[in-house]
Amino acid sequence: MTRGRSMRLLPWITTPLLLIAFFVAWDVFVRAFEVNELVLPRPGAVFESLGEVVRNPATWDHARVTVLETTSGFLAALVFGVVAGVVLGKVPWIERSLRPMIVASQVVPKVALIPLFVIWFGFGITSKVIMAAMLAFFPIMLNVQLGVRSVEAGQREVMRSLNAGRWQTFVHLELRSTMPYVLAGMEVGIVFAIIGTIVGEYLGGSEGLGYLVVVTLNALDAPQLFAVIILLSVIGLAMYFVVNTLKRVLIPWHESVYGQNGV
Amino acid sequence: MAKDAKTMTAPVAGRPTEPTEPTAPSAPKLQLVGITKEFHTKRGTTRALSDINLTINDKEFVSLIGRSGCGKTTLLRTLAGLVNPTAGEVLIEGRSLWQGSHVDPTVVDQLGVVFQEANLFPWYSVVDNIALPLRLRGVKRKERLERACELAELVGLKGFEKSYPRELSGGMRQRVAIARALSITPKLLLMDEPFGALDALTRERMNIELQRIAAATEATVVFVTHDITEAVFLGDRIVHLTPRPGRIRQVRSVEFTRPRGIDVQTEPEFGAIVRDLRHALDEEE
Numbered sequence: 001m002t003r004g005r006s007m008r009l010l011p012w013i014t015t016p017l018l019l020i021a022f023f024v025a026w027d028v029f030v031r032a033f034e035v036n037e038l039v040l041p042r043p044g045a046v047f048e049s050l051g052e053v054v055r056n057p058a059t060w061d062h063a064r065v066t067v068l069e070t071t072s073g074f075l076a077a078l079v080f081g082v083v084a085g086v087v088l089g090k091v092p093w094i095e096r097s098l099r100p101m102i103v104a105s106q107v108v109p110k111v112a113l114i115p116l117f118v119i120w121f122g123f124g125i126t127s128k129v130i131m132a133a134m135l136a137f138f139p140i141m142l143n144v145q146l147g148v149r150s151v152e153a154g155q156r157e158v159m160r161s162l163n164a165g166r167w168q169t170f171v172h173l174e175l176r177s178t179m180p181y182v183l184a185g186m187e188v189g190i191v192f193a194i195i196g197t198i199v200g201e202y203l204g205g206s207e208g209l210g211y212l213v214v215v216t217l218n219a220l221d222a223p224q225l226f227a228v229i230i231l232l233s234v235i236g237l238a239m240y241f242v243v244n245t246l247k248r249v250l251i252p253w254h255e256s257v258y259g260q261n262g263v
Numbered sequence: 264m265a266k267d268a269k270t271m272t273a274p275v276a277g278r279p280t281e282p283t284e285p286t287a288p289s290a291p292k293l294q295l296v297g298i299t300k301e302f303h304t305k306r307g308t309t310r311a312l313s314d315i316n317l318t319i320n321d322k323e324f325v326s327l328i329g330r331s332g333c334g335k336t337t338l339l340r341t342l343a344g345l346v347n348p349t350a351g352e353v354l355i356e357g358r359s360l361w362q363g364s365h366v367d368p369t370v371v372d373q374l375g376v377v378f379q380e381a382n383l384f385p386w387y388s389v390v391d392n393i394a395l396p397l398r399l400r401g402v403k404r405k406e407r408l409e410r411a412c413e414l415a416e417l418v419g420l421k422g423f424e425k426s427y428p429r430e431l432s433g434g435m436r437q438r439v440a441i442a443r444a445l446s447i448t449p450k451l452l453l454m455d456e457p458f459g460a461l462d463a464l465t466r467e468r469m470n471i472e473l474q475r476i477a478a479a480t481e482a483t484v485v486f487v488t489h490d491i492t493e494a495v496f497l498g499d500r501i502v503h504l505t506p507r508p509g510r511i512r513q514v515r516s517v518e519f520t521r522p523r524g525i526d527v528q529t530e531p532e533f534g535a536i537v538r539d540l541r542h543a544l545d546e547e548e
Contacts, residue, residue, distance in 0.1 A: 164399050
């Protein structure tokens with residue numbers, strides 16, 4: 001038990017230490033090699049700028065847009081991804097006939113489509129939501145498809161020998177058995193959705209933290225650029241954390257959850 | 264999933280030889296009439312079971328043994344309603360299990376099946392796993408959990424009711440699977456090498472436990488195994504199946520009264536039965 005406890009506490013100690021070490025190394029590096037402020041500002045300057053950025057209410061408007069775009073795109077990807085994954089996993093002939101298309105569409109560098117989306121859907125929020133959804137869709141769909149197929153034959157047989165109906169088999173077996181795969185897809189999906197949103201904002205529009213990055217870059221304000229990136233990372237981390245917490249709540253029995261605690 | 268009392272006792276069509284009251288005490292627990300199973304593959308037809316006839320009485324414990332590939336698992340799966348026989352009938356208390364290619368759900372409801380793997384649901388606790396069959400039948404939560412706790416105690420898992428399958432050893436998981444099969448008080452308990460994946464010591468203990476459980480629940484059991492000693496130790500009768508095609512080669516009675524202690528294995532008669540069966544099995548290859 002004490003071992004499990006200390007394993008759980010370990011990251012809470014090592015993470016701050018590693019972060020401090022990272023920033024110290026950064027600072028030493030900049031001072032030692034007298035790196036130009038425009039190329040790599042000192043951590044102190046970045047934190048100062050971060051303070052200003054955080055205090056500026058306009059930043060939060062941008063952040064709100066980014067979060068809204070990401071979550072909308074992600075939720076759309078979740079709905080479509082689960083539905084598509086279930087259909088493809090359950091109906092072999094559909095999967096067979098669509099497989100070449102799916103592989104092809106996965107290989108397409110979707111980020112390259114953003115300019116097209118801007119033309120089609122404008123500079124507003126829609127093109128970013130679609131980008132986020134497209135990137136998050138594939139990992140979710142593929143995981144769900146795998147999950148639907150991975151229901152254990154032995155467990156299915158138990159349900160059959162118990163005379164279970166279709167709905168009962170779905171509720172007690174298929175749904176719960178697929179859940180870890182859905183959540184694994186969501187974990188990857190949320191990260192992809194954030195990437196989609198940010199890249200979308202880079203390339204077009206007038207709102208969002210991605211746009212803010214472009215503006216600060218054009219102003220050659222390197223410390224603020226870093227500050228916005230840090231803010232983006234924190235927001236991304238928070239979103240990932242939400243999905244991860246969902247996992248702990250929904251599938252506490254799964255080894256990906258209880259294994260994390262070193263039990 | 265409420266069971267209509269009328270459908271329970273309604274005579275099954277197409278079997279004129281049956282008396283009008285199929286659940287009369289005269290009907291044996293389980294009757295196999297000319298069970299034949301053929302598998303069709305690209306390379307032709309394999310006859311897995313050929314004209315199996317067997318009658319099993321109430322509270323009887325029957326062991327099915329044979330070399331691998333002799334069809335014993337296929338036979339058990341036919342009894343469990345998982346494999347459709349090509350010909351023949353499975354009668355449980357005089358009522359036919361198979362209606363063409365479909366099973367009669369009211370007959371399946373009287374079976375408890377334990378597989379080689381425990382096949383527990385990792386998202387449910389021990390009691391929830393045990394109570395699952397009751398839950399599927401719409402038994403109220405309080406009632407089914409009470410029953411599950413009783414069964415957990417019966418199979419020796421008192422204190423583990425709230426545990427999850429991953430926290431249990433292989434033997435304990437198999438106990439949960441047995442309790443789950445017993446939850447609906449089945450008329451017939453079907454076990455397919457339930458202890459095959461366990462180590463020898465655990466297996467021995469499980470055999471003794473199983474006798475106690477069978478006695479306590481007055482269950483009729485069909486037990487598939489490839490272990491001759493296990494078959495003789497547990498069974499009132501031993502049905503020896505021989506492969507290609509799967510047929511009954513011999514049926515041996517074991518006269519020792521049940522439940523038996525581990526010492527029965529050193530009795531000369533026990534040894535003689537085991538030896539006979541081993542010779543018979545060795546001849547086959």
